[in-house]
Amino acid sequence: MSASTAPLLAVEGLTKSFGGVHAVRNVSFALTAGEILALIGPNGAGKTTCFNMLNGQITPDAGHIRLEGREITGLAPREVWRRGVGRTFQITATFPTMTVRENVQVVLVSHEGQIFNPWCSTPTFALAEADRLLELVGMGGFAERPCGELAYGDLKRLELAVALANRPKLLLMDEPTAGMAPRERIELMRLTARIAREQKIGVLFTEHDMDVVFEHADRVIVLNRGMLIAEGTPAEVRHDPQVRAIYLGEGLVYDARHREDSAT
C-alpha cells in the first residue's frame, strides 16, 4: 500500500497480555482522515490498553500500527506525538502547578522544538496561539487560572486544547467526557466532532455514554475481553445481538439512557 492511499491509522493483529491477563487479543481496524471512530466495550475490555499501545505508552506483544502507511509500532510516546498523534487520558494528565495557558504554552514550545533554547521565555511564548486554542475549547476566560484549581470537566477541556496544540492528524481520546455533567458532555463531543470535520482529523475515542457514541461516531467497534466482536455503523452495532448481550442491563438502549440523562 502506498502512503497516499493508506488509511490514516491501520491497526493489525494488536495483542498484549499482562502476566496471565489477555488484555488485547488480535485486534485489527482502520481509520481514515476526518473519520470519528468509537471504541466501546465494558469495563476492563482492553480499551485503555489499546490506546496505550497506539500512542507508544506500552509496547504490543504482537501486531502492527501504521500511521499513513508508516510503521509506528514500538516508538516512544514523544515520537508518536511528533508524527501527529494527540492524546487525552482517561484520568486527566495536566501540569497542576502551571496556569491553564502555560499548560498549552509548554506544549507549543515543545512542538516548535524550542525546549533547549534559553533565549525564549515560556510565559510570553506564542500567546496568541495558546489563547486561540483555549478559546476553541471554551476555556478562554480561564487562561490565568492555576490549572490545579480547575473543576474536572474543565480539565478535560484543557486536555483537548493540549492535544490539539501540535495540530494532530489523529486524536486519541480515552473517555473524553467521563466525570462531566451530561450537558457538558454533549457540548464537548459536538465541539470535538466539529473540529475533527473541519480540520480532517481522525478521532478514535472510547466512551461509556452511549448517547455520545451514537450521536457522533461514524463507525463503532466493540471490544470485549480483549477481542473485537463487532464493527459497523452505530445502528448496526446497536442491533447486534452479541453486543446487546454484553451490555444487557448496562443501558445500551439508546432511548432509556437519553431520558435518564436529560432528567438530571
Add this chain to the structure above:
Amino acid sequence: MSFYVVQFLSGLASAASLFLVASGLSIIFGVTRIVNFAHGAFYMVGAYLAYTLTEQLAGTFGFWAGIVLAALAVAAIGVVVEMVLLRRIYRSPELFQLLATFGLTLMVEDLVVLIWGPDDLLGRRAPGMRGAIDIFGQNLPTYDVFLIVLGPLVLGLLWLLFRRTRWGILVRAATQDRDTVAALGVNQKWLFTSVFALGVFLAALGGALQIPRDAVNHTMDLRIIVDVFVVVVIGGLGSITGAFVAAVLVSELNAFGILVFPKISIVLIFLVMAVVLVVRPWGLFGKPEAPARQMPGLTVRPWRPLSVNERLAFLVLLIAAAALPLFAGNYVLTIGAEIAIFAIFAASLHFMMAVGGLASFGHAAYFGLGSYGVAMLAKFAGLPMVACLLLGPLMGLIGAVVFGWFCVRLSGVYFAMLTLAFAQIVWSIAFQWVEVTGGDNGMLGIWPDAWVATPATFYWLSLTVAALAVGGLRWLTFSPFGYALRAMRDSPLRSESVGIDGKRVQWAAFVVAGTVAALAGAMFVYLKGSVFPDNAGIALSVDALVMVLLGGVETVSGALVGAIVYKALAIWLVSYTELSKLVLGAIIVVMVVAFPKGLVGMWEVLQARYWPGATASGKARRAEVAE
C-alpha cells in the same frame, strides 16, 4: 586457595548484619512507603545499648540477653517515633519523609555522644565463641560461623512469619494494596506501628550483633545506611530475598574488592550497582514502582517571573549587600562571603529539587568535586585563581554527567538513595586516595590572587558570582527548559506524550545543578584556603536540603532566603552550643511537620490572604471577579 575460602566466608559473615538492617528497611518501606533514613541511627543505638547491657549482665546468658534486650528496647523507641512523628507524615511528599527521618538521625548522633562519649567503644566478645575454627590451615572466628548461619536463619524466619501467620499475611496484603486492608477492617494504625517496630528491631539487632566484631562509634549510622541503600538499590526495595542476595553480593565485593583495589574498593560496588540499575532499575528482586507522589505537591500557585518592582527591590537589596564592606569588619565580611557561596550551592540544589522534583541527598558530591578540581589545578598545575575557578567546576560537571545519567533513570526514593550513595563514593575517594587528595589532612594553602585577597574584595567577588549564578538559574527556570523540567515533575505521563524527552531534560538539569554546585565548591576553597573530604560529606548535602526546605521548596526564591537564614543561624549555633546537630535535627523535624512550606512559602500564603493585589495571580483573580 584456602585464603580465598576464608575471605569468602568472612564476607558472608559481614553480610548478616547488613541483611538484617536492609531487610528491616525493606519491610518498613513495603507497608508504609517510607524510606526510613533513621534506620542507621537505630542500628547505631542498638549497638550502643548492647554494649552497655552486655557490660552490665554477666555470663553467657547475660551476653545474649543483652543483645536481645537492646534490640527490643530500640524497637520500643521505634514505636514511640512511629506514633509521635511518622503518623504525622505518612501523607507528606517523599522528600519530607526522608528529611524528617534524616533530622532524627542528626539528633541521635549528638545524643549518643552525649550519653556514651565521642570515643570508640570496644564491646565484649561473644562468650563461647572467642576461638576460631581451622579451614585448610586458615583461621575463621567462631563468631563469624555463627553469623553465617544466622543470616539464612533470619531469612527463613521472616519467610515463615510472612507466609504462615495471620499478621504476616495482612502485612503482605497491605504491601500490595493498602486500601483493601483498610476495607477488611484491620486497624491500619497498629499494623503500621507493628511493622515499623519489627523493622527497627531487625536494624537494632544488626547493630547489637556487630559489637563483638567492630568498635562502636557515633559515625557507624551513616556508614551502614549508605551500605544499606546500596543493598536495597541492588536487591530491590521491598524484597526481603533481594535484601539477602544483595547483602551477600555487596559483602563479597567488599571482601574481594579489598584484594583487587585496596584503596578504592568502593568503586567495584559502584560498578555493580550501575550495571544492575541499567538492566533492572528497580533492583534484582524489586517490582517496578507506580510513579511517585507528586513533589512538592502542597500548593498549586503557579510561579511568576518577578515584576518590575520586585526586580528593582532585588537590585536595591543587592546594592545594599554590596555596601556591607563600608561599615562591617573582616569577620562579618568573611561570613558574608560564606553566605553568598552557600546561596549559590542552595540555589543549585533548588533548581534540581524544586523545579525538577529531583530531591538529591548527595548534592555535596558536586560541591566537593568542584573544590578538589580547584585544589588540584592550583596545587599540581599551578594555575592562577581565575583559571582554576573557571576550570575547576568542570570536574563537578563531569561527575554530574556520569552520576546524573544513572540517577535520572530512577525517581523518588530510589533517586534520593542513589544520589546519596554516589556522594559517599566521592567522599570515600577523597578520604582514601591519600596520595592525591591528602586524605583526612586535606589540601592546604590555596589562597586567592592578590586582587581579591582582602576580605572586602573577596566578599564582592562572592557576591557577584552569587548574583550571576542565582540570576542565571532563575532565568533558566522561566525558559522553556525550566518549564519542561516542571512539566516532568508535574506529570511525566503528559510530558512524554507531548514530545518532551523527560530523561534528557532531567539529566541536563542534573548537570546544570551539579556544575553550579561545583562553582560554589570552587569559591569555597578560596574562602577557606583549603579543602577536606567533608566538602563532599553528607552533612553538607543535608545543609543544602535544609536551606531549600527552610526557604520553601515550592517557591522560586526560597533557596536564597533559606541559605541566608540557615547559614547565619548555623554559624550562630556552632558558636553557642556544642549540640548543633541536635538542634539542627530538631529544627528539621519541626519544620517538616509544622511548616512544610518554608519561610518564603508562608510569606506568600500571608501575602495572598491579606494583600492579594501584590501578586500577579491575585491581580488576575480580581480582574476576573470584576468582569
